[in-house]
Amino acid sequence: MAKWIPLWLHKLGSPPTFYRFAGAVRPWAMGLALLFGVIGLYGGLVLAPPDYQQGDAYRIIFIHVPSAWMSMFVYAVMGVSGFIALVWRMKLAEVVAMESAPIGAAFAFITLATGSLWGKPMWGTWWTWDARLTSELVLLFLYLGVIGLYHAFEDRRQGARAASFLAIIGVINVPIVHYSVVWWNTLHQGSTVNIFGHSKMPWDMLWPLLAMTLATKCYYAASLCRRARTDILALESGKDWVREIAQAEAAR
Amino acid sequence: MSAPLEHACAAMLRRDLTLAWRRRGDMALPVLYAVIVVVLFPFALGPDLALLQRIAGGLVLVTVLLAMLLALDGMFASDIEDGSLEQLVLAPQPLALMLGMKILAHWITTALPLIVIAPLLAGMLHLPAAAMPALLLALLLATPLLSLLGAVLVALTAGTRRSGMLLALMLLPLCVPVVIFAAGAVAAAQEGLPWFAPVAWLAAALILAVVLAPLACAAALRIALDS
Numbered sequence: 001m002a003k004w005i006p007l008w009l010h011k012l013g014s015p016p017t018f019y020r021f022a023g024a025v026r027p028w029a030m031g032l033a034l035l036f037g038v039i040g041l042y043g044g045l046v047l048a049p050p051d052y053q054q055g056d057a058y059r060i061i062f063i064h065v066p067s068a069w070m071s072m073f074v075y076a077v078m079g080v081s082g083f084i085a086l087v088w089r090m091k092l093a094e095v096v097a098m099e100s101a102p103i104g105a106a107f108a109f110i111t112l113a114t115g116s117l118w119g120k121p122m123w124g125t126w127w128t129w130d131a132r133l134t135s136e137l138v139l140l141f142l143y144l145g146v147i148g149l150y151h152a153f154e155d156r157r158q159g160a161r162a163a164s165f166l167a168i169i170g171v172i173n174v175p176i177v178h179y180s181v182v183w184w185n186t187l188h189q190g191s192t193v194n195i196f197g198h199s200k201m202p203w204d205m206l207w208p209l210l211a212m213t214l215a216t217k218c219y220y221a222a223s224l225c226r227r228a229r230t231d232i233l234a235l236e237s238g239k240d241w242v243r244e245i246a247q248a249e250a251a252r
Numbered sequence: 253m254s255a256p257l258e259h260a261c262a263a264m265l266r267r268d269l270t271l272a273w274r275r276r277g278d279m280a281l282p283v284l285y286a287v288i289v290v291v292l293f294p295f296a297l298g299p300d301l302a303l304l305q306r307i308a309g310g311l312v313l314v315t316v317l318l319a320m321l322l323a324l325d326g327m328f329a330s331d332i333e334d335g336s337l338e339q340l341v342l343a344p345q346p347l348a349l350m351l352g353m354k355i356l357a358h359w360i361t362t363a364l365p366l367i368v369i370a371p372l373l374a375g376m377l378h379l380p381a382a383a384m385p386a387l388l389l390a391l392l393l394a395t396p397l398l399s400l401l402g403a404v405l406v407a408l409t410a411g412t413r414r415s416g417m418l419l420a421l422m423l424l425p426l427c428v429p430v431v432i433f434a435a436g437a438v439a440a441a442q443e444g445l446p447w448f449a450p451v452a453w454l455a456a457a458l459i460l461a462v463v464l465a466p467l468a469c470a471a472a473l474r475i476a477l478d479s
Contacts, residue, residue: 139425141421142425145424145425158478159410162409162475165408165471166405171403172427177425177428177429196389
């Protein structure tokens with residue numbers, strides 16, 4: 001069994017190593033995000049046929065659905081790394097959890113905004129108190145609470161730990177909120193795309209959606225790398241390796 | 253040599269209740285706030301009996317929730333100022349149990365007066381008498397639930413200075429299910445439907461929170477005071 005994998009993971013936990021690693025990953029992730037984004041948008045907006053009922057208005061799902069998936073995915077990442085930060089007190093996990101929060105909040109906001117843009121022509125209303133919409137709104141508020149709590153502390157690491165704790169409470173809370181609001185009469189359609197079975201969506205509409213999903217995933221990775229790098233520099237300011245980087249920048 | 257557990261609990265409860273009683277004026281403030289909010293609504297919406305009747309249950313619930321939110325901020329404030337909360341953390345008794353007692357004292361001093369005044373508020377909005385037992389039972393279960401959930405968040409913000417708005421932002425996602433089930437019970441009772449199921453959900457959530465929230469509160473407090 002390869003021993004270098006756990007060794008490499010342990011090394012990656014150290015801020016200078018992660019700083020270099022994130023710097024190497026970021027351009028690739030950003031490039032892939034742009035590539036998939038262009039392919040997905042071209043496929044979705046130009047190549048895919050119009051829907052027989054909704055016409056061209058359905059094309060907003062190529063932004064809406066990947067953002068909705070990402071808003072939940074990023075929350076899961078935040079919860080897991082928050083848990084790691086609290087249990088093993090890893091500085092890097094705190095950074096990842098706290099820098100994920102604004103990205104996730106942005107995805108949640110995009111989901112709500114595009115959804116209401118689509119809802120006006122299709123449902124005849126910008127907003128309705130439907131189960132999914134309300135859960136997504138609550139998710140946005142959870143993100144905002146985590147960001148707010150993080151910035152309320154003077155000490156960054158203490159703030160990160162407190163906000164991680166809130167994120168974990170939120171992970172428990174999200175299914176509860178979801179099932180309590182599901183009891184309301186609901187307007188939003190169920191999911192069409194099924195990973196394990198047969199999707200109820202024709203292939204020429206599905207592949208741009210999947211490309212856009214990959215694009216948002218890569219964008220998240222690139223953005224997280226960028227944000228984490230900045231945050232690590234701020235956290236570790238005063239350490240020797242940061243000073244070396246600063247001197248190298250100043251010498252240029 | 254540490255005091256037996258039940259003595260410590262009783263002492264904690266007695267201390268907090270005595271402190272609250274010495275400042276009875278503060279206890280009246282949430283009640284006053286709730287009355288003012290409920291009085292304002294008929295002015296804003298007009299004295300239409302049917303409309304007021306329809307929204308009375310939800311309005312009373314939300315008013316009580318907001319009044320509790322106002323009082324929540326001060327749950328640990330004076331104890332942090334004079335350092336007695338740090339002594340509590342260092343005490344040999346389990347922190348979660350002691351915090352549970354503090355939460356109980358806070359519930360008795362803030363939520364109980366609100367529950368007592370709730371029938372009057374509901375009466376001012378002409379809630380049918382048939383829905384009154386459902387409203388009271390829902391409040392009896394929902395307010396301790398809010399106190400317990402709120403205590404965790406108050407503990408998390410213990411190390412910060414400005415926490416008022418932040419607390420509201422953090423409590424909103426947590427109180428959504430509580431409000432849905434409590435309002436569901438009142439609405440069902442108002443329409444003459446069986447309202448036991450949402451109340452049972454509230455009771456189940458309360459039992460879960462009584463066990464878990466003091467533990468979470470203790471963990472949060474250790475994070476917030478650790479510096």
